[in-house]
Amino acid sequence: MAGKSISQGGLVAFPTETVYGLGADATNERSVAQIYATKERPRFNPLIIHCAATRVAAQEVDFNSQADKLAEAFWPGALTLVLPRRRDCAVSLLAGAGLETLAVRVPDHPVAQALIDEAACPIAAPSANRSGTVSPTTAAHVAENLPGVTIILDSGACPLGIESTVIDLTSSSPALLRPGGVTREEIETVIGPLAKMELAGQVSKSPGTQGRHYAPGLPLRLNAGSARPGEALLGFGPGLPKDKANLSPTGDVVEAAANLFALIRDLDRPEFRAIAVMPVPETGLGVAINDRLRRAAAKQGSHREP
Ligand code: TXA
Numbered sequence: 001m002a003g004k005s006i007s008q009g010g011l012v013a014f015p016t017e018t019v020y021g022l023g024a025d026a027t028n029e030r031s032v033a034q035i036y037a038t039k040e041r042p043r044f045n046p047l048i049i050h051c052a053a054t055r056v057a058a059q060e061v062d063f064n065s066q067a068d069k070l071a072e073a074f075w076p077g078a079l080t081l082v083l084p085r086r087r088d089c090a091v092s093l094l095a096g097a098g099l100e101t102l103a104v105r106v107p108d109h110p111v112a113q114a115l116i117d118e119a120a121c122p123i124a125a126p127s128a129n130r131s132g133t134v135s136p137t138t139a140a141h142v143a144e145n146l147p148g149v150t151i152i153l154d155s156g157a158c159p160l161g162i163e164s165t166v167i168d169l170t171s172s173s174p175a176l177l178r179p180g181g182v183t184r185e186e187i188e189t190v191i192g193p194l195a196k197m198e199l200a201g202q203v204s205k206s207p208g209t210q211g212r213h214y215a216p217g218l219p220l221r222l223n224a225g226s227a228r229p230g231e232a233l234l235g236f237g238p239g240l241p242k243d244k245a246n247l248s249p250t251g252d253v254v255e256a257a258a259n260l261f262a263l264i265r266d267l268d269r270p271e272f273r274a275i276a277v278m279p280v281p282e283t284g285l286g287v288a289i290n291d292r293l294r295r296a297a298a299k300q301g302s303h304r305e306p
Pocket residue numbers: 016018019020021022045046047048080082096099101102103125126127128162163164165166177178205206207208209306
């Protein structure tokens with residue numbers, strides 16, 4: 001049913017293993033335009049194209065040997081590959097923001113897979129949140145944040161809770177554009193060293209990776225030892241009172257990733273003046289968590305991103 005609605009030009013919010021996405025037929029310019037309008041994206045930041053399988057993605061973008069290896073190792077899963085658009089690519093130019101490259105991934109979630117199968121087209125989907133706000137990890141987050149969206153497939157909380165890792169494979173050295181659900185180390189075991197974002201000069205290539213992003217209403221104070229008066233505490237690790245928000249009482253970064261966006265939302269209340277966030281180790285998924293926290297903490301008024 002929801003897949004039909006996509007193939008007829010509608011928008012559907014759906015769960016993936018990372019976060020909820022706001023999906024539309026990637027080959028339909030009008031539907032894709034509707035995604036940008038619904039999210040109130042200030043400009044056309046390119047979207048990820050969700051495909052049923054690697055061979056479907058390979059109809060839209062040109063795979064190289066590194067892409068083959070990564071798809072083999074991590075798809076379906078939380079990895080997005082940026083590759084050159086094929087000449088006969090059917091995906092809307094707007095979905096790719098007019099770039100000659102396109103981001104593709106095969107999601108690992110039964111509801112997402114069933115939706116793509118039923119729609120029988122690739123699905124363009126950004127995270128299902130208003131531009132610049134925290135990514136949704138439950139259907140309730142989507143309903144709250146995007147009240148205009150009428151079809152939301154509810155499958156509970158997303159198992160990973162943090163967006164996919166974005167890798168650019170369009171230049172001679174592969175580069176990490178956005179840390180996410182698959183770690184740099186996991187990727188490097190398959191294709192060798194990844195260029196640093198700065199070194200590869202890639203930062204501007206992934207428009208959604210700059211400045212203030214994933215931001216709640218309240219300012220965040222990072223690396224806090226404890227909350228100051230008026231602050232909410234977002235804890236991490238053992239030894240904290242049971243009733244306090246804690247990313248992971250056992251100090252597990254995987255659990256912390258799954259809880260991150262939901263807890264930030266919970267604490268983003270007018271009775272507080274800020275959210276004090278305890279340090280999260282820079283290991284495994286901690287890298288992606290710290291990336292999102294730094295963006296959310298970036299000063300108000302700095303470059304605001306989708
Ligand atoms: O986990 C995810 O990736 C979720 C779920 C729904 O799949 N989607 C998601 O989409 O996070 P979004 O639109 O919020 O983030 C897409 C990221 C942005 O940072 C964007 O700049 C980058 O991917 N991106 C997309 N196409 C690109 C391209 N052609 N070149 C470089 N970066 C690209």
